[in-house]
Amino acid sequence: MRPSCFLRWDLYTYSKAFDNITVASPPPKPPVTVPQPAGDQNNSTDNDNKGISAGVVVAITVPTVMAVLILLVVGFIIFRRRKPYQRAEIESESDISSTDSLVYDFKTIEAATNKFSMSNKLGEGGFGAVYKGKLSNGTEVAVKRLSKKSGQGTREFRNEAVLVSKLQHRNLVRLLGFCLEGEEKILIYEFVPNKSLDFFLFDPVKQSQLDWTLRYKIIGGIARGVLYLHQDSRLTIIHRDLKASNILLDANMNPKISDFGLATIFRMEQTQENTSRIVGTYGYMSPEYAMHGQYSMKSDIYSFGVLVLEIISGKKNSSFYQTDEAHDLVSYAWRLWSNGTPSELVDPAIADSFQRNEVVRCVHIGLLCVQEDPSERPTLSSIVMMLTSNTMTLPVPRQPGLSFQSRIGKDPLDTDQFSTTRSLIGSVDDASITDLYPR
Structure with a gap:
C-alpha cells in the first residue's frame, strides 16, 4: 500500500544518427555498503520486490473492483426504477410459458361453446x-373471447391471465385456463350463474330481488376481495376498474370481482404510480387519477365508495342527474348526509326491508371512500372493520371531490358496453390534453 516509483536514466546523449555506434558507458561507481545484521541482506531485496509487486496489484485491483461495484449499483437502480407494467409483462411471459396446465387449444374451446354460438352468448363488454x-x-x-378490434392487446391479456391464475379468494373469480393461438386471445373462467351485479341492481324489475340483507352481504364480500388484492395476496394489486358490471354473483x-385486464402490480414499498394513459370507467374514477394520472390503492377505494352508494340507492353514478345542485350520485348522497x-x-x-343503522353506516363509509384527498380515504382493512363492528367510531366525512363524470358533463355513450378513445377539449392543465380510454 506504500507509494512506489520506477526511474530510468542514461549517461549519454541519444540520437537516431548514432544507432549503429556503440558508446562505452563509464564503469559504475562501487555501491555504498551499509552494514546490516547477518541474514538481512537477502531479506531487504526480497521485501523491495514484494513491495513493488503489492503496489502494482493494488493499483490495478482497487480501480477494477470500484468500477464493478459502481456498475452493479447503477444497474440495480435502473432495474428498480422500471415501470411496474414492464416488470409485470416480463413476469407474465415467463409465467405463461411455465403454466402448461392452464393452456387450452382453440378447437377444445370452440367445441365447448358450440363454435361461439349466439345461444351461448352471455354478454359483451369493452x-x-x-x-x-x-x-x-x-x-x-365462462369463455371470454377478446375482440380483435378491442383495445386490449397481448400485454393486457397476459396481465389478466397470469394475475388471476395466481389469485385464490372466494370473492375473486377463478381462472381455469387460457388460449393464445394466432390472433385468438381467450380466457376460461369458472361459470358464475347469476351474471353480474349491474344485471340486478340497475334493472327496475330485478332490483327487488336484492333485498337489504343481500346487498349488505355483497358490500362486505367486495370489501374482502379488494382487501385481498391490496394486502393479503402474494402481490400488491391495484384493480383500477371496480364497478358493478365487474362484480359477478355465484349461485x-x-x-366475485372479475376483469383484471387493467390491473397493475405494485412493489412492496410502492404506494403510487403515474400514467399518461387514463383507463377505466366514467363515474368510478378518482379525481387524482382522472385529472392527473395518479393511481394507488386509494383509487380503488374511491371506486369502492361509489359502488357502495350505488348498491344502497340502486342508481348508477354516471347516469344520475338531478336539477337541484346534485350532478351525480356522490353529490346527491352528500347533500342527504348534510341534511341529516x-x-x-x-x-x-x-x-320496507332495510336496517336503518346499517344503511346509515354504509352511507357514512361510502362518503369516507370518495373524499377528494386520497389520504383521508380509509384503507380496506379499516373499511372491513367498520362494516363488521358497530362500536367502532367513524371519522366525520368532508364534502367529497366531484367525480370525473360531473366535471365533463353527460357522456352520450354507454361506457359499460363499449370501449372508446376520446380526447377532452381541455383539462386542468391548459398546456396539455389528456387522452382517455374509458371502458
Whole structure:
C-alpha cells in the first residue's frame, strides 16, 4: 500500500544518427555498503520486490473492483426504477410459458361453446364477448373471447391471465385456463350463474330481488376481495376498474370481482404510480387519477365508495342527474348526509326491508371512500372493520371531490358496453390534453 516509483536514466546523449555506434558507458561507481545484521541482506531485496509487486496489484485491483461495484449499483437502480407494467409483462411471459396446465387449444374451446354460438352468448363488454361453455369433462365455464378490434392487446391479456391464475379468494373469480393461438386471445373462467351485479341492481324489475340483507352481504364480500388484492395476496394489486358490471354473483349470490385486464402490480414499498394513459370507467374514477394520472390503492377505494352508494340507492353514478345542485350520485348522497337524511338514499325497491343503522353506516363509509384527498380515504382493512363492528367510531366525512363524470358533463355513450378513445377539449392543465380510454 506504500507509494512506489520506477526511474530510468542514461549517461549519454541519444540520437537516431548514432544507432549503429556503440558508446562505452563509464564503469559504475562501487555501491555504498551499509552494514546490516547477518541474514538481512537477502531479506531487504526480497521485501523491495514484494513491495513493488503489492503496489502494482493494488493499483490495478482497487480501480477494477470500484468500477464493478459502481456498475452493479447503477444497474440495480435502473432495474428498480422500471415501470411496474414492464416488470409485470416480463413476469407474465415467463409465467405463461411455465403454466402448461392452464393452456387450452382453440378447437377444445370452440367445441365447448358450440363454435361461439349466439345461444351461448352471455354478454359483451369493452374487450370482447363472453360465452357459456361446457368442457368434455362436464365442467361449465365462462369463455371470454377478446375482440380483435378491442383495445386490449397481448400485454393486457397476459396481465389478466397470469394475475388471476395466481389469485385464490372466494370473492375473486377463478381462472381455469387460457388460449393464445394466432390472433385468438381467450380466457376460461369458472361459470358464475347469476351474471353480474349491474344485471340486478340497475334493472327496475330485478332490483327487488336484492333485498337489504343481500346487498349488505355483497358490500362486505367486495370489501374482502379488494382487501385481498391490496394486502393479503402474494402481490400488491391495484384493480383500477371496480364497478358493478365487474362484480359477478355465484349461485348463492356471493360477489366475485372479475376483469383484471387493467390491473397493475405494485412493489412492496410502492404506494403510487403515474400514467399518461387514463383507463377505466366514467363515474368510478378518482379525481387524482382522472385529472392527473395518479393511481394507488386509494383509487380503488374511491371506486369502492361509489359502488357502495350505488348498491344502497340502486342508481348508477354516471347516469344520475338531478336539477337541484346534485350532478351525480356522490353529490346527491352528500347533500342527504348534510341534511341529516341519509336513509332517503335507499332504493325504493327495498324501502320496507332495510336496517336503518346499517344503511346509515354504509352511507357514512361510502362518503369516507370518495373524499377528494386520497389520504383521508380509509384503507380496506379499516373499511372491513367498520362494516363488521358497530362500536367502532367513524371519522366525520368532508364534502367529497366531484367525480370525473360531473366535471365533463353527460357522456352520450354507454361506457359499460363499449370501449372508446376520446380526447377532452381541455383539462386542468391548459398546456396539455389528456387522452382517455374509458371502458
